[in-house]
Amino acid sequence: ExxxxxxxxxxxxxxxxxxxxxxxxxxxxxxxxxxxxxxxxxxxxxxxxxxxxxxxxxxxxxxxxxxGNTSSPPILQWGSLKLDPSSYEVSYRDQPLRLTPKEYSLLELFLRNGRRVLSRSMIIDHVWSFEAPPSPDTVKAHIKSLRQKLKAVGTPDDVIETIHSIGYRLKQIS
Known part of the structure; x- marks a missing residue:
C-alpha cells in the first residue's frame, strides 16, 4: 500500500x-x-x-x-518569462523561445515550483520516464542548454540557480 x-x-x-x-x-x-x-x-x-x-x-x-477542463490552464510566469501550457509557447519579454520537449518540461517544472529547490532525482521523476532514467550528467546538460537559451533572449544571469549538493531552483527576479 x-x-x-x-x-x-x-x-x-x-x-x-x-x-x-x-x-x-x-x-x-x-x-x-x-x-x-x-x-x-x-x-x-x-x-x-x-x-x-x-x-x-x-x-x-x-x-x-x-x-470539466473547459478553461485553459493558466499561463505560468516568472518576471517577464512566460510559459503557456495550452499552446506550448514560451517567451521572454514577448520574444519567443524555441525549446526541446525536455527543456520545455524542465522550465515548466521550475515555473510550477517557483523558489522551491528541486533535487536531481525529483527532476528526473517529473521529466523523464521510469523506463529510461537519465544519468545526472544528462540532467546537467539539459539544464545548461536551457540556461543558454534563456540567457540568449536576455533573462538575468542564472535565472535557474544551482543550490550546491542539493539541486536547482528559480532565482528571484527583482
Whole structure:
C-alpha cells in the first residue's frame, strides 16, 4: 500500500507537470489528513478513502466531469518569462523561445515550483520516464542548454540557480 501511495502521487505530479488537466480522483486506503493533503497538493481533484460507497463515488465522478477542463490552464510566469501550457509557447519579454520537449518540461517544472529547490532525482521523476532514467550528467546538460537559451533572449544571469549538493531552483527576479 505504501508503494501504491507513492506511485499514485508521483503519477499525479508527473501528469500535472506535463500539463494534463484531466480530472484525477485518487482512491486509496490511506485516510490521514496528511495523506489527503499530499494527494490533493500533488494535483488530484478529489480523494476518496476505501471502502468506497459506490453511489457516492459515481456522484463524485459526475461532479468532476461536470467541472470539466473547459478553461485553459493558466499561463505560468516568472518576471517577464512566460510559459503557456495550452499552446506550448514560451517567451521572454514577448520574444519567443524555441525549446526541446525536455527543456520545455524542465522550465515548466521550475515555473510550477517557483523558489522551491528541486533535487536531481525529483527532476528526473517529473521529466523523464521510469523506463529510461537519465544519468545526472544528462540532467546537467539539459539544464545548461536551457540556461543558454534563456540567457540568449536576455533573462538575468542564472535565472535557474544551482543550490550546491542539493539541486536547482528559480532565482528571484527583482
Amino acid at each position: 505504501g508503494a501504491a501511495k507513492v506511485v499514485g502521487i508521483s503519477l499525479c505530479q508527473r501528469l500535472r507537470s506535463h500539463g494534463y488537466s484531466t480530472p484525477i480522483l485518487l482512491i486509496t486506503a490511506r485516510d490521514t489528513s496528511t495523506d489527503k493533503v499530499n494527494g490533493l497538493d500533488a494535483g488530484a481533484d478529489d480523494y476518496v478513502v476505501k471502502p468506497v460507497d459506490l453511489p457516492e463515488l459515481l456522484a463524485r465522478i459526475r461532479a468532476l466531469l461536470r467541472r
